[in-house]
Amino acid sequence: MEEKHSIVVTVINRAGVLARISSLITQRGYNIENVIGAPTEDPNVYKVNFGIRGTDEQIEKIVKQLNKLIDVIKVEDISHKKNYILREYLIIKVKAKTSTRTDIFELINVFRAKILDVAKNFITIELSGPPRKVSRFIELLSPYGIQQYIRTGEIALRE
Structure with a gap:
C-alpha cells in the first residue's frame, strides 16, 4: 500500500548534493512532498529529511539507489521505527x-x-x-x- 515515508539522508556538505538526491528521486517518478536539510554537530555533514509517498518496496529501491551516491554517508527509512x-x-x-x-x-x-x-x-x-x-x-x-x-x-x- 502506498503511504508517506520519512527518509533521513546523511550527506557530506558539498555543492549540488541535494540536487543530485532530488533528481534521483524525481527521475524515478516520485514526488517529494517535503524536504528539510540542516547541518549536524559536524558542519561538514548535513542531514536531509524527505517525505516521499510510495510502497515499502518502492521506498526500499530508492534507499538502495541513494546509498550509491558519492556524497551520501547513510540513508534510512524511519517511517516504521519507534526510536x-x-x-x-x-x-x-x-x-x-x-x-x-x-x-x-x-x-x-x-x-x-x-x-x-x-x-x-x-x-x-x-x-x-x-x-x-x-x-x-x-x-x-x-x-x-x-x-x-x-x-x-x-x-x-x-x-
Whole structure:
C-alpha cells in the first residue's frame, strides 16, 4: 500500500548534493512532498529529511539507489521505527472575529501553541509537535477561516 515515508539522508556538505538526491528521486517518478536539510554537530555533514509517498518496496529501491551516491554517508527509512522523535513546525494565520477569539485562544492553550501576532481580524500562531498534532490543529482551526499557513514537514532525531 502506498503511504508517506520519512527518509533521513546523511550527506557530506558539498555543492549540488541535494540536487543530485532530488533528481534521483524525481527521475524515478516520485514526488517529494517535503524536504528539510540542516547541518549536524559536524558542519561538514548535513542531514536531509524527505517525505516521499510510495510502497515499502518502492521506498526500499530508492534507499538502495541513494546509498550509491558519492556524497551520501547513510540513508534510512524511519517511517516504521519507534526510536525517532518526529516534529513539524507550523505558522498559521486565522480569521479571528471578536465572537470567536475566546474559542481560538482555548485551542491555542490546549495545543500549547504560541501567539505570534494579534491583529484586528487575524491571529498568527506557531505550533510545533508530531505531524498528527499539527494536522489536527489545522483541522480544528479551519471552521474559523484560515487565511494562510505553512508547515515544515517532518524533522527527525534519534532518541
